[in-house]
Amino acid sequence: MTSLSRDDVAKLAGLARIEMSDEELVALSNEFTVILDAVARVQEVASADVEATSHPLPLRNVFRPDVVAPSLTPAEALSGAPAQEEQRFRVPQILGEE
Amino acid sequence: MIRNSASEMASKLASGEITSVELTQAHLDRIQAVDTDVHAFLYVDTEGALTQAAAVDAKRKSGEKLSPLAGVPLALKDVMTQKGIPTTCGSKILEGWRPPYDSTVVTNLKKNDIVILGKTNMDEFAMGSSTENSAYGPTHNPWDLTRIPGGSGGGSAASLAAFEAPLAIGTDTGGSIRQPAAVTGTVGVKPTYGGVSRFGLVAFSSSLDQAGPCARTVLDAALLHEAIAGHDPKDSTSINAPVPAVVAAAKSGDVKGMKIGVVKELNGDGYQPGVRKRFEESLELLAAAGAEIVEVSAPNFEYALAAYYLIAPSECSSNLARFDAMRYGLRVGDSDGASAESVMNLTREVGFGREVKRRIILGTYALSSGYYDAYYGSAQKVRTLITQDFNKAFEIADVLVSPTCPTTAFKIGEKANDPLAMYLNDIATIPVNMAGIGGMSLPSGVADEDGLPVGFQIMSPVMKDERMYSVGASLEAALLSKWGAPLLSKIPALAGGQ
Numbered sequence: 001m002t003s004l005s006r007d008d009v010a011k012l013a014g015l016a017r018i019e020m021s022d023e024e025l026v027a028l029s030n031e032f033t034v035i036l037d038a039v040a041r042v043q044e045v046a047s048a049d050v051e052a053t054s055h056p057l058p059l060r061n062v063f064r065p066d067v068v069a070p071s072l073t074p075a076e077a078l079s080g081a082p083a084q085e086e087q088r089f090r091v092p093q094i095l096g097e098e
Numbered sequence: 099m100i101r102n103s104a105s106e107m108a109s110k111l112a113s114g115e116i117t118s119v120e121l122t123q124a125h126l127d128r129i130q131a132v133d134t135d136v137h138a139f140l141y142v143d144t145e146g147a148l149t150q151a152a153a154v155d156a157k158r159k160s161g162e163k164l165s166p167l168a169g170v171p172l173a174l175k176d177v178m179t180q181k182g183i184p185t186t187c188g189s190k191i192l193e194g195w196r197p198p199y200d201s202t203v204v205t206n207l208k209k210n211d212i213v214i215l216g217k218t219n220m221d222e223f224a225m226g227s228s229t230e231n232s233a234y235g236p237t238h239n240p241w242d243l244t245r246i247p248g249g250s251g252g253g254s255a256a257s258l259a260a261f262e263a264p265l266a267i268g269t270d271t272g273g274s275i276r277q278p279a280a281v282t283g284t285v286g287v288k289p290t291y292g293g294v295s296r297f298g299l300v301a302f303s304s305s306l307d308q309a310g311p312c313a314r315t316v317l318d319a320a321l322l323h324e325a326i327a328g329h330d331p332k333d334s335t336s337i338n339a340p341v342p343a344v345v346a347a348a349k350s351g352d353v354k355g356m357k358i359g360v361v362k363e364l365n366g367d368g369y370q371p372g373v374r375k376r377f378e379e380s381l382e383l384l385a386a387a388g389a390e391i392v393e394v395s396a397p398n399f400e401y402a403l404a405a406y407y408l409i410a411p412s413e414c415s416s417n418l419a420r421f422d423a424m425r426y427g428l429r430v431g432d433s434d435g436a437s438a439e440s441v442m443n444l445t446r447e448v449g450f451g452r453e454v455k456r457r458i459i460l461g462t463y464a465l466s467s468g469y470y471d472a473y474y475g476s477a478q479k480v481r482t483l484i485t486q487d488f489n490k491a492f493e494i495a496d497v498l499v500s501p502t503c504p505t506t507a508f509k510i511g512e513k514a515n516d517p518l519a520m521y522l523n524d525i526a527t528i529p530v531n532m533a534g535i536g537g538m539s540l541p542s543g544v545a546d547e548d549g550l551p552v553g554f555q556i557m558s559p560v561m562k563d564e565r566m567y568s569v570g571a572s573l574e575a576a577l578l579s580k581w582g583a584p585l586l587s588k589i590p591a592l593a594g595g596q
Contacts, residue, residue, distance in 0.1 A: 012463055013455075017446055019443040024455075038403075039477075040404070040472075042404045042476040050483060052481070053478055053485060055335075057337070059335060080425070080426030082428075092436050094438045
């Protein structure tokens with residue numbers, strides 16, 4: 001039986017950039033014990049000789065001709081921006097003060 | 099007029115008996131009257147729809163040659179972008195967002211002069227089987243308002259059953275077109291993966307997502323299928339080949355000499371007695387119409403659900419990383435000195451609902467170093483085994499069939515706190531997505547024990563979509579002559595409607 005502790009879930013939530021309350025972390029940790037047991041069944045038949053399928057179509061290197069086509073104007077591209085400045089997305093601080 | 103099929107409406111429009119403005123207004127009135135109870139729509143574009151309808155009427159008046167569905171209204175699942183029209187995917191994180199571009203499906207609808215009435219409710223980011231995961235409240239099944247309309251495309255299916263629209267667009271990642279169709283007594287088709295462009299379909303699980311037609315008859319679904327399908331240079335996974343001749347197949351409905359394979363593993367224990375009874379009855383009708391019924395086995399299907407709940411969350415954890423509060427959508431906690439990381443964390447906490455968070459975390463785990471091979475890697479191998487099962491079955495049979503869902507519609511709230519019980523709804527629909535083949539659900543009657551609709555699923559090989567339309571049309575015709583009227587004529591009247 002695989003299980004994820006509250007702290008394991010907290011670490012995953014951090015990686016996924018989702019703030020979570022303690023209550024949410026505990027609830028998810030309990031649910032994951034059941035869910036992981038169910039999904040781990042894939043290991044019963046996934047033997048080494050079976051190839052993996054990542055995608056239903058056998059596609060590779062799909063290109064289109066390198067021709068300039070109309071695209072969004074800066075105003076359209078910025079139309080949903082939470083904040084903007086000088087025709088750019090304004091984002092919160094990325095690096096620390098120091 | 100709103101109870102006609104889309105093709106009947108199209109004939110009346112072509113003959114001049116009605117105008118598109120009249121037809122559109124009748125549907126807008128119906129939405130006004132019943133949608134408080136049904137809640138199929140998240141947004142109704144009254145002005146846009148009437149403008150589009152007037153433009154079609156003008157074109158028709160001037161003698162322009164129009165497409166078969168020109169002037170017929172349609173409901174669009176809120177996961178598809180439409181320029182300038184709110185697109186939420188049922189999520190708070192996209193509340194108020196108006197996309198600056200049309201999805202290719204919408205471009206094709208507009209090219210065909212199909213009138214877009216508005217956006218329909220769905221489980222948040224298409225994750226769910228009941229539409230209860232919408233951040234904007236659940237949709238109610240028009241057959242019984244206390245029950246779920248299926249999901250994730252519950253809004254699209256309910257709009258058809260409530261006669262709010264004769265056509266709708268859905269998307270199907272693990273059954274989100276077919277399961278809602280089954281529980282609302284409507285028709286839903288998941289085309290072959292790559293058959294309809296995914297450009298502008300907000301991605302959940304890119305290797306599984308597929309848009310498709312929802313309607314009240316097989317022919318209507320086929321007409322809509324041909325209108326939206328085809329190669330799109332904007333989607334690198336779109337298939338560059340002619341669209342299967344689905345309309346011709348739906349019109350002929352000929353199954354003589356066809357071999358129909360019953361999938362042994364998608365029936366039996368766990369399927370409601372009334373569901374099984376309607377399924378057996380449909381098989382008898384198809385046999386009477388000249389098809390040969392054979393049994394096929396797909397031993398690896400029992401692992402499909404487990405593999406799906408690794409692959410879809412893995413892909414979603416990556417796809418939903420784009421909702422980072424930087425370029426569009428919700429932004430929370432952007433006070434002086436707040437870091438980008440804390441803004442992302444807070445925005446995603448508030449913006450995503452329970453099920454979306456659950457799947458992102460599960461996907462993050464399945465893809466993490468040290469667990470990748472055991473979970474995501476193993477699931478990809480199961481995907482190969484399922485595809486091999488299908489390939490073997492299609493050597494024996496031209497199409498495969500099963501009940502679409504193990505049960506009829508359950509009560510709203512009944513499974514909301516049990517993710518695994520909820521996931522089981524999709525047990526018969528998921529294998530199709532794993533292999534990228536086509537699947538259809540059409541009504542096969544109501545279950546004796548509860549009087550609720552039951553769906554019959556038909557699966558066809560890659561780019562042989564016309565086969566499921568032949569079988570669907572044949573069964574639909576046989577059932578219609580047995581019942582004397584379409585199944586939806588039995589649906590109880592809604593309080594606001596007549």
